[in-house]
Amino acid sequence: MKKEVTSFLIAFIFMFLSCSKSDDTQPPPPEESDLVAATLSFPTNNLICTNFQLEFRWSNNNTGAVENQIEISKEQNFTNPIIREVVTATFKIFTLEKNTTYYWRMVSKRPGSETSVASEIWKFDTEPNPVSNNIPYGPTILGPTNGITVSGNTANLSWNAQDADNDPLTYDVYFGTSNPPPLLAAGVTQTSRNVDLQGAGTYYWRIVVKDDKQSAAIGQVWNFTAN
CATH class of the missing domain: 2.60.40.10 (Immunoglobulins)
Incomplete structure (x- = not known):
């Protein structure tokens, strides 16, 4: 009888330790799983802008620490972006070329992480040849x-x-x-x-x-x- 009680206690202790070890397992940090893309605001998609010194705007949709990078390119695939810069605010002014088509997007990631998420890609043109259409005068x-x-x-x-x-x-x-x-x-x-x-x-x-x-x-x- 004593031997059976001892065996039971050993089995119980083993189960308890196994459960305790299981409880120590933590889920992955929420910072990685809740990362969402920024929302682009301006210049809007397919816009023709009179300004070539242009103010870009976007919204950061994440909570907690996040690193937002703006990318501006003359190519839609962003193989060689002319601007790739980490920004801390939700707006930034860049001086661009006239009569040029540009693409832009935001790339967001957590500091120290390799996981990132990109926004939509929007296209716009800077001041075209006025023969086709005159851009409105400034207000x-x-x-x-x-x-x-x-x-x-x-x-x-x-x-x-x-x-x-x-x-x-x-x-x-x-x-x-x-x-x-x-x-x-x-x-x-x-x-x-x-x-x-x-x-x-x-x-x-x-x-x-x-x-x-x-x-x-x-x-x-x-x-x-x-x-």
Whole structure:
């Protein structure tokens, strides 16, 4: 009987140690499994840009530490990208050649990891030969005038834009408390828009003018202060 009890205890201890060892096994770090691609914002796909000193924008869709790399190439397969640079913000200005087709994408990975994920590939052209189409003129500000102080809980953004070909125009409105400001509305047909103010501080806004032939003129960043 004593021998049977001893055997039972030994078997029980062995099972306990086996289970404890099994519990020590950890799943792979979530940082590797939850990596997602960045979302491209500007320049948009198939856009024709008047600026060859161009501001690129994207969104980082990951939490935790992540390394984002922008790649710009004249080839769709990115065999020899002209720009491959790790960036810490969600925007970056690059000076490019005129009358050139470019492709761009973002590549994201965790620091120290070889696993990466690439975004969509978007194509755009810089200032083409104006014989085929004139790019819209850059927008001019009507109000609030640059640097002014306004009162109240709302403001009316107002601007003017023209096109030498008299093409129909639409507008992308960027507005917010950061500089550069985020996109507020795309494809607006009016040349004014009411915006809500979130208290006192400095507000930034910008207008991108587009014609119906995918040409665009990017306006400067304007600002005003709310009291």
